[in-house]
Amino acid sequence: MVKIPPYLQPGNTIGLVCAAGFMAMEKVQTCIDVLQQWGYKVKVGATVGSASTTYFSGTDEERLNDFQQLLDDDSVHAVLCARGGYGVSRIIDRISFKKFKKQPKWIIGFSDITLLHAHIYSNYGISTLHAPMAGAFNDEGYKNEFVKSLKNALEGKKIRYECKEHAFNKKGEAVGELVGGNLALLAHIIGTPSDIKTKGRILFLEDVGEYLYNIDRMLHQLKRSGKLEKLAGLIVGAFTDNKDTERPFGQNAYEIINNIVKEYDYPVCFGFPVSHEKENYALKVGAGYKLKVGKSKVILEE
């Protein structure tokens, strides 16, 4: 049974960190303001709005130290990764989860942060939050239901989401622990100590900016490594900004996925609001969920 970190109380502190790519302070400010409006204190890590001039928000040591400090700081109750990008792979094996294991707290983010979700779930059985990050708060994004779903999740409100049906959906009901995130990262960690087990679980996937043939290749990797066969259910989020080769691949992302999983009997839904776009509900990785893929709608509830 997965451990659920304590939900947040008013006055608790959320630590902000850039564990991967660089993010300028002006792009994080709205997030900080809104988290404070929600009743939390915010502790801004050294990697947020750092002086870094490279792709990363800091050197590996700086990012590692910042993350480690927030992870171990008793006065920090949750760690929100301000953005993804690329970089958790470079530091994951140097993070100490010793204290975190005993005193879990919510780790929040998506995209590159998928690696943290998978690693923590696989190795420590602790739930994490796949959810919008700092950028999603900008341009009045904090008013939408997706950013608000993060607030609800942090407060411990039971999650229940609905979305529309899709022609490829396979009807049915599934119960299981929820795992998943960014497809490229999930493929990238296969065979590593962060790899996830998927048997009997509900898997969710999303990705951005991938070539269609590469989506196909990654799905084949999941399939060939035995990750698709014994799922309880599959949730397909959005695959946005897909790229294609000069000679067209001939299938869109959903057709690719549907063709690969159609032989299985478990329920599958497409178009679930988890993505690199605005539509990105907070999901508790590792927590038990019920997925109901019905005729007219899809319900995912804790």
Next chain:
Amino acid sequence: MNRKRFLSSFVAAGLPVAGFPSFFLKNEDDAPAPIVPRYLKPGDTIGITCPAGTITPEEIQPAMVQMIEWGFNIKVGETVGKKDFTFGGTDEERARDFQQMIDDPKVKAIMCARGGYGFVRIIDKIDFTKLVTKPKWIIGFSDVTVLHAHLNRNFGIASIHSKMCNSFPGDWNLAEPIQIETILSIKQALTGQKMKYTVPANLQNKQGSAEGVLIGGNLKMIETLAGTKSDIRTTNKILFVEDTGEYLYSIDRMFWNLKRTGKLEKLAGLIVGGFKVKPDDPGEEFGRSVQDIVLEKVKNYRYPVCFDFPVGHQKNNYALKCGARHRLVVAAGEVTLKEV
């Protein structure tokens, strides 16, 4: 080191084999012993097939003409000229064509017409029984890395990593020397010449020498085979990697994958071929070169590492025998890779 060789070295040293604990008798990573297919003789037939991307009959003409001139017969597979979007035919057509090339006793070697994408979609549909009983050479690179890896992991059968039909010069008389040399290296590999390449040293090389079975190919393919039954095992082997069109961050991530899946730790040696890097997007400068990326991952290991080896998506892409034993010597002035 294969089991037989390991044993015989003890026997030769006069040590009592029977007294050794059983784990000594087992290859460390359970890899099958290397099997080298029969080399080709004039009059033998080479089959051409498209397991991945599509190609037209016109596009394979230069390769056919050349291989006929070398004294071989050519069997053109039914997928040549087939087109299912990017693929050289549907999955079923490509699998069937490859299968009949494996099963046809007259075909002594199979050249993949081109790479692209698609081998992984059919690999599990292919029955390798006849290849195992009668190994034959399979030739290609890039997407064909799937097959090199699969053969090495499961059967230990050697295969040729080289240019394919789409790289043969249209006019041999107008071809650059490097084109001719690299194409001729395929013939040398196929006809049983021991491969030996000597190239100038890169200043960032890590010197040393190593001996082991050569494996490798396209880095992206190696990464996406992780966790599957085609996943390579690298203990005591010489690994070579190349790639094209990838961002530096992605190359970094793939090398982390190699490291975190345990593929770098117990290598005999590492050969880095060509990496055609996709330029960073503005404001996303990665700030590390391919050499930096590699050296960072192997800094705690003592085996030799060389850069700029002539293998990859480039003109200087020489034939390499995957699955055959090689000796790598990375010296101050030059690098030599030699089949042993």
